[in-house]
Amino acid sequence: MQEKIIEAMCRSDFYPERPKTVELIKTHISWVFIAGDFVYKVKKPVSFGFLDFSTLAKRKFYCEEELRLNRRLAADFYLGVAVIYEDEKGNVTLTPTNHIIEYSVLMKKLPEDKMLKSLLAKGRAPDEMFEDLGKKIADFHARAETGKRISKMGLPEMIGKNHEENFSEMAAYVDVTIPADQYEFIKNYDESFITRKQGLLNKRVADGKIKECHGDLHLEHICITENIDVFDCIEFNERFRCVDTAAEIAFLSMDMDLNGYPEKGEILIHSYIRHSGDPDVLALLDFYRCYYAFVRGKVASLRLAQREEAVVKRLDIMEESEKYFNLAYGYAARLDRPVLLMIAGLTGTGKSYLARKLAFMMNAEVIRTDVLRKELLHMDLTQRQLDDFGKGIYSDDMTGRTYGKAFEIAATLMKNKKAVILDASFKRRTDRDRAVALAARLGVDYYLIECVGPEEMVKERLSKRMRDGADVSDGRWEIYVRQKLDFDEINEIPAEHYLRLDGSLDFKPQFNEIIQKISSLPESS
Numbered sequence: 001m002q003e004k005i006i007e008a009m010c011r012s013d014f015y016p017e018r019p020k021t022v023e024l025i026k027t028h029i030s031w032v033f034i035a036g037d038f039v040y041k042v043k044k045p046v047s048f049g050f051l052d053f054s055t056l057a058k059r060k061f062y063c064e065e066e067l068r069l070n071r072r073l074a075a076d077f078y079l080g081v082a083v084i085y086e087d088e089k090g091n092v093t094l095t096p097t098n099h100i101i102e103y104s105v106l107m108k109k110l111p112e113d114k115m116l117k118s119l120l121a122k123g124r125a126p127d128e129m130f131e132d133l134g135k136k137i138a139d140f141h142a143r144a145e146t147g148k149r150i151s152k153m154g155l156p157e158m159i160g161k162n163h164e165e166n167f168s169e170m171a172a173y174v175d176v177t178i179p180a181d182q183y184e185f186i187k188n189y190d191e192s193f194i195t196r197k198q199g200l201l202n203k204r205v206a207d208g209k210i211k212e213c214h215g216d217l218h219l220e221h222i223c224i225t226e227n228i229d230v231f232d233c234i235e236f237n238e239r240f241r242c243v244d245t246a247a248e249i250a251f252l253s254m255d256m257d258l259n260g261y262p263e264k265g266e267i268l269i270h271s272y273i274r275h276s277g278d279p280d281v282l283a284l285l286d287f288y289r290c291y292y293a294f295v296r297g298k299v300a301s302l303r304l305a306q307r308e309e310a311v312v313k314r315l316d317i318m319e320e321s322e323k324y325f326n327l328a329y330g331y332a333a334r335l336d337r338p339v340l341l342m343i344a345g346l347t348g349t350g351k352s353y354l355a356r357k358l359a360f361m362m363n364a365e366v367i368r369t370d371v372l373r374k375e376l377l378h379m380d381l382t383q384r385q386l387d388d389f390g391k392g393i394y395s396d397d398m399t400g401r402t403y404g405k406a407f408e409i410a411a412t413l414m415k416n417k418k419a420v421i422l423d424a425s426f427k428r429r430t431d432r433d434r435a436v437a438l439a440a441r442l443g444v445d446y447y448l449i450e451c452v453g454p455e456e457m458v459k460e461r462l463s464k465r466m467r468d469g470a471d472v473s474d475g476r477w478e479i480y481v482r483q484k485l486d487f488d489e490i491n492e493i494p495a496e497h498y499l500r501l502d503g504s505l506d507f508k509p510q511f512n513e514i515i516q517k518i519s520s521l522p523e524s525s
Contacts, residue, residue, distance in 0.1 A: 134271025154210030250288030297324030453503030
């Protein structure tokens with residue numbers, strides 16, 4: 001019967017308006033027919049762990065729910081529930097008969113050029129738009145339904161159930177769309193967060209922050225004309241819709257990160273917090289961003305089980321899943337406590353590259369001595385200063401001053417609960433001892449990561465750096481040779497605080513080892 005319905009609804013003469021064209025879009029749970037100025041959305045007769053559209057009665061109920069819920073934020077576009085019939089001759093029709101065979105949500109077509117994702121891509125989404133969007137969502141949450149039944153869905157045990165369901169449904173896709181180490185890392189992070197933050201999660205329930213929200217708030221569900229319309233909310237699972245308001249804003253900011261607009265996301269978040277008066281959102285953002293990135297990766301992965309997906313499409317699905325899971329992994333790796341990371345080693349061994357990668361993944365601030373040294377001397381950062389080894393701006397006095405300033409900045413950042421990466425050679429044990437002492441004085445964890453590599457690789461890197469002339473560092477081969485002879489061997493750092501990265505080996509597994517070891521450190525007392 002479903003094939004018959006699809007065939008009929010793909011024809012223009014099925015619709016009273018007789019549109020010139022009918023476009024069919026398939027999702028993992030729906031068939032969407034764009035018929036001229038109208039959209040008909042038919043639910044697939046599927047049953048997953050998180051939804052059940054398996055019977056006609058259930059599909060009718062969820063069509064009505066979709067209409068009710070979406071009229072909260074896009075009333076002008078949701079027109080009604082269209083009934084689909086079969087006539088005496090077996091024809092599928094919208095003309096009433098005694099035989100109802102399906103239901104469809106009927107909508108006005110939204111203008112594609114006004115979708116927020118399209119506006120961003122075209123550079124037509126000014127900062128003020130995200131200020132307004134933050135206010136819109138805050139106002140929606142202020143009006144959204146809550147109560148004892150809804151609040152229960154925000155309890156730590158219910159959040160844990162949702163997360164356990166996600167991981168159970170993804171088990172079959174481990175090492176297919178998500179690497180096993182990422183899967184385990186994210187799973188452990190989620191379980192740990194729910195345990196450690198029970199007090200905060202219970203406070204959210206007590207404060208009435210668990211509400212009947214949208215549940216699927218991302219860029220493709222926002223249309224901005226003279227109004228801001230948010231559509232296509234989750235109707236099929238109350239647990240996914242009745243969530244912490246912090247989770248809702250986290251979902252949208254996650255999608256903005258994925259699409260390359262983190263700065264706009266920050267404007268949105270701060271606008272939302274200002275209009276909602278809810279600063280606790282900040283403590284929950286990464287947890288919920290991780291959750292929703294994982295959910296989106298899972299949703300993409302589930303499409304692989306549908307036979308109708310062509311081989312080329314399956315490759316696209318796997319690529320989409322990987323992007324989401326990498327993002328979820330990044331959120332899980334972010335440090336929510338101050339930590340001091342020393343990235344040490346000879347010039348050209350990849351310290352700054354590693355520092356940048358770690359900073360992005362772990363939400364840490366980088367202090368690079370190559371930059372700081374020139375800033376202290378009011379020099380242009382790309383100005384070449386080819387002094388002899390240990391001379392000029394690289395004299396012991398200037399180096400001591402640079403490290404001193406680096407430690408001063410690091411201390412201020414860590415007192416403000418930020419993780420800090422010190423990107424420096426740390427060739428002197430005395431400087432390493434000072435960094436360790438600083439961490440001890442502030443009661444924060446520390447790590448030293450030594451970057452190494454074969455001379456052939458270093459020589460090639462330094463030669464390229466000098467040719468390009470764009471790097472802040474003045475490191476070159478002759479400096480490397482002198483540094484190597486003048487480097488105090490790193491043998492004083494305890495094994496549990498020391499890691500080594502070999503630039504000649506595969507970067508990813510080494511990087512993952514660093515991430516996982518640092519992220520698993522217990523919080524200092």
